[in-house]
Amino acid sequence: MIKPFDPWRSPLCTCPMKWVIHPYTGCSHGCLYCYATSYIPRHNIVRAKDNFIDNLKKDIYKLPKGALVEMSSSSDPYPSIESQYNLTRRALIILLSQGFKILILTKSSLVLKDLDILKKFRDQVVVSITITTLDKTIASQLEPGAPSPSERLKTIEMLIQNGIKVTARIDPIVPFINDDFNIIKKLITELGRRGVLQVTSSTYKAKPDSLKRLIIAFPHIGKKLLEMYSKEQAENINGYRYLRADLRYSYMKMVKELVEDEGMVFASCREGFRNLNTPGFECDGSSHLYTA
Ligand code: SF4
Numbered sequence: 567m568i569k570p571f572d573p574w575r576s577p578l579c580t581c582p583m584k585w586v587i588h589p590y591t592g593c594s595h596g597c598l599y600c601y602a603t604s605y606i607p608r609h610n611i612v613r614a615k616d617n618f619i620d621n622l623k624k625d626i627y628k629l630p631k632g633a634l635v636e637m638s639s640s641s642d643p644y645p646s647i648e649s650q651y652n653l654t655r656r657a658l659i660i661l662l663s664q665g666f667k668i669l670i671l672t673k674s675s676l677v678l679k680d681l682d683i684l685k686k687f688r689d690q691v692v693v694s695i696t697i698t699t700l701d702k703t704i705a706s707q708l709e710p711g712a713p714s715p716s717e718r719l720k721t722i723e724m725l726i727q728n729g730i731k732v733t734a735r736i737d738p739i740v741p742f743i744n745d746d747f748n749i750i751k752k753l754i755t756e757l758g759r760r761g762v763l764q765v766t767s768s769t770y771k772a773k774p775d776s777l778k779r780l781i782i783a784f785p786h787i788g789k790k791l792l793e794m795y796s797k798e799q800a801e802n803i804n805g806y807r808y809l810r811a812d813l814r815y816s817y818m819k820m821v822k823e824l825v826e827d828e829g830m831v832f833a834s835c836r837e838g839f840r841n842l843n844t845p846g847f848e849c850d851g852s853s854h855l856y857t858a
Contacts, residue, residue, distance in 0.1 A: 567621040568629060571636060576804050578836040581850050584634040584669070589618050589653035593641040595673055595712040598779040599738055599770050601806075602640040612645040618653050622660060634852055635661055636669040644674035655680050662687035667855045669694065671735075673712045675721040684730050692851045694766070695722050696735040699744040700753045707783050708743060719756060726761040733851035734762045737835060738770040739817050740780065741794055741809065742787040751824050758828030765825040766849045768835040769814045771806035811838075818842050 571586045592612045593602065603609045615621075629635070637643040643654040658680060661668055670677060670693045677684075677693060684691050697718045699705050705715050713721070725732050734757045739745050757765060770776075772795040781788035793799060800807040808814065818834045822842050825832040833849035834842055847853045 567615070567618060568625040568635065571639060576836050578803065578838045580836075580840055580848065582634065582848055582852055584636050584850070584852065585629060586636045586639050587622065587657060588615065588638040588641050589643060589651075589657055590614055590638070590641050590645050590647070592645075594645055595642060595709055597709045597712065598783055599708070599740060599776050601771070601773060601776065604773040604775055606640060609641075612641070612647055614647060614651045614653055619656050619660075622657055626660065626664060629666065632665055632667060634667045634669065634855070636671065636850065638671065642672050642674055643670060644672045644676035646676070648676055649679070655683065658683050658687075662690055666690070667852070668692075669850055669852055669855075671696070673697075673709065673718060675713050675717050678721060678724055681724070681728055681730075684725070685728055688729050688731070690855065692731045692733060692854050693725055694733045694735055694851050695725075696737055697722075697753065697757075698736060698738070700749055700756065701744070701746075704744055708740070715753075719760065722757070722762060723760050731851075731854045732760075732762050733764040733766060733854065735835075736765060736767040736821060738768045739821075740770040740791075741813075742790055743780070743784060745817065747820065750821065754821070754824045754828055754830075758825075758830055762830055763854050764831040764833065764844075764847060764851055765821065766833045766835050766851065767818060767821040767825075768837055769809050769817050771803075771808050771836070772800070773806060777807075815839060815842075 568585050568587050571584045590612050592609050594612050668691045673696050700715050702714050795807045822832040831844040831847045835849040
């Protein structure tokens, strides 16, 4: 049930050693850019893991003391059925009371139902909320099953008001869809104003299925996306089509400058630009578990 984190063998992943658990298989947010759909069959259907809690209790003894555990890397730990099953809540209680450190990665406001636990163990938790744009029309096309940008901002606000360490992910930036400078700047200002500690960003890496979904949803930019991610123009890295390095660098540099201007920490994720990270900080937000 608890496995070492595997970034699908990405040579550009710089995450520290950590463990990962998925109380649920699949995700209902339906993000068009989702990478997990290329690896996990029927990813759009959320299923609770059989015997999850019993297996977690057995596995926990294999973990080193105080290990870092991420929930979750290829699904959201707060799908709507969490209200019924409470697997994430129960896992949090088990892991936190045993002294493990937890990274929660979600787009869902359901995380707020566990505020009581998060507050009790606030030194052991960082919550990371992904928010790719402030434009609610674009968000509803890009992430049709996920909460609106304003709901995610409210979630961030509530967590921070309750003393929880929060980072945000503008992840991924897709050319022509959510790369507008002014909207990104406004988003970063809103995040800084609310007390977000760090912003992590990345550019969209194409897989055939996700690129097809984007082109169907945004046909007016389909041709341009196809060109940018073509064999001729893109870089092939570990089975993904990456934008040209100079384009990726300019996107990440733009976000870094805006983020640091707002007094937050910046990191890029799987881009190969570690030099752009604020020194001493990892992209997954885990560095904040070791600071006061
Ligand atoms: S939230 Fe994450 S796992 Fe779920 S569909 Fe979106 S990108 Fe995929």
